[in-house]
Amino acid sequence: MSNILPPDLARTMYHDMFCIRQFDSKVVALVDDNEIPGSCHEYCGQEAVAVGVCSALTKTDILTSTHRGHGHILAKGGDVGKMFAELLAKSTGYNHGRGGSMHIADVGLGIYGANGIVGAGAPMACGAAHKFKLAGERNVAVSFFGDGAINQGVVHEAMNLAAIWRLPVIFVCENNQYAISTPLRDVSILDPYIRAQSYGMPGVSVDGMDVAAVFEAAVSAVDRARSGEGPTFIECKTYRYLGHYSGERHMKVTYRTNEELEYWKRRDPIDLWAARLIEGGLCTSEEISKLNQKVDDEIARGLQFARQSPEPQVSEALEHMYAVSYPNTPARGAEL
Ligand SMILES: Cc1ncc(C[n+]2csc(CCOP(=O)(O)OP(=O)(O)O)c2C)c(N)n1
Ligand SMILES: [Mg+2]
Structure with missing residues (x-):
């Protein structure tokens, strides 16, 4: 697969996965x-999903994210400095320091928000896709969600709506096999992708540790969506290396075994991709080291930007809290 990918894209995919890994590893230390x-939900281990899918998108395509959203945002072009600033509650952050990890959004980049409500991004993606369709725009909307969302009613309503209206939506289920400590096998007899059949859309399951496999599935789904054929469901089998949230590593939890963790780490998406790039002659190991250094510099610069940024002022506490939706409607803060 690496041989048929444009070399620049293949290297960018490596860069982006490593950037996500280093960003969230830094987040662990900062928490x-x-x-x-507060705490964060780190993405380490799942990088190939965000990067594989977002590499198939253009800037005007949009995504809705989850509580574990850092990877999606970076893969869609999010700025490391503005992300760190948001997490550090600084005024230069994506939400001016008001939102934190689970609310990062950048509408200009097509990032329609991380979201703390499990499954809540799916109908939002349908709304955006409906607008694209009505306006005759050839953009697509991606809804990322976890295995824990597949029994949420709203996800099923969204899938049904997307199918009957042939909306340009891609449902990406990141099956990391646990919703907090609940294994998927305890709450669903079938694999998530099989649900797609009930709604009349193609459903595929791919190796979520293989960025090329994810990319290939995403490209097909994007082609289908752009040509007006409707939605696709992609299940990516993956694994999160860290706890459900930052605090978990200080707790004694036993829902996963070390053997299981080690099994998945042996299939690390970044190591696998580096090996493929080298084997395919797309990169030397020296070039991989240079890319790693470039990422580490970007992370250091981004964190420095955030640390040097000012705190929000108390006098501005009500700013950036409410949308002014209609002309001549005063901001809510202004009424108080
Ligand atoms: C509607 C709703 N129900 C419950 C929760 C509490 N909750 C937060 S994360 C989570 C597990 C989500 O698991 P999954 O969708 O598999 O995502 P993962 O954490 O594995 O990335 C739950 C139950 C919530 N935030 N929203
Ligand atoms: Mg999960």
Whole structure:
């Protein structure tokens, strides 16, 4: 597969996966040091899903994300500095420091928001896709969600709506096999992708540790969506290396075994892709080291930007909180 990908894209995919890994590894340390208030849901291990899907998108395509959203946002072109600033609650962050990890959005980049409500991004993606269709725009909308969302009613309503209206939506189920500590096998007899058949859309299951496999499935789904044929469901089998959220590593939890973790780490998406790039003659190991250094520099610069950024002012606390939706409607803060 690496041989038929344009070399620049193949290297960019490596860069983006490593950037996500390094970003969220840094987040772990910052949460532990209380520099990030609260906690985060880190994406380490799942990088091939976000990067494989987003590499098949253009800037005007959109995505809706989840509580575990850092990877989606970086893969869609999010800025490392503005992300760190948001997590550090600084005024230069994506949400001016008001939202934090689970609300990062950048409408200009087609990032219609991380979301703390499991499954809630699916109908939002349908709404965006409906608009694209009505306006005759050839964009697509991607809804990322976890295996924990596949029994949420709203996801099923969204899938049905997308199918009957032939909306340009791609439902991407990141099956990391656990919803907090609940294994998928305890709550669903069938694999997630099989659900797609009930709604009359193609459903595929791919190796979510293989960025090329994810990319290939995403390209087919994007082609289908852009040509007006409707939605696709892609299940990506993957694994999260860290706990459900940052705090879990300080708890004694036993729902996963070390053997299971080690099994998945042996199939690390970044290591696998580096090996494929080298084997395919697309990169030397020295070039991989240079890319790693480039990413580490970007992470260091982004964090420095965030650390040097000002805190939001108390006097501005009500700013950026409410949308002014209609002309002549005063901002809610202004009424108070
Ligand atoms: C509607 C709703 N129900 C429950 C929760 C609490 N909750 C937060 S994350 C989570 C598990 C989600 O698992 P999954 O969708 O598999 O995503 P993962 O954490 O594995 O990435 C739950 C139950 C929530 N945020 N929203
Ligand atoms: Mg899960």
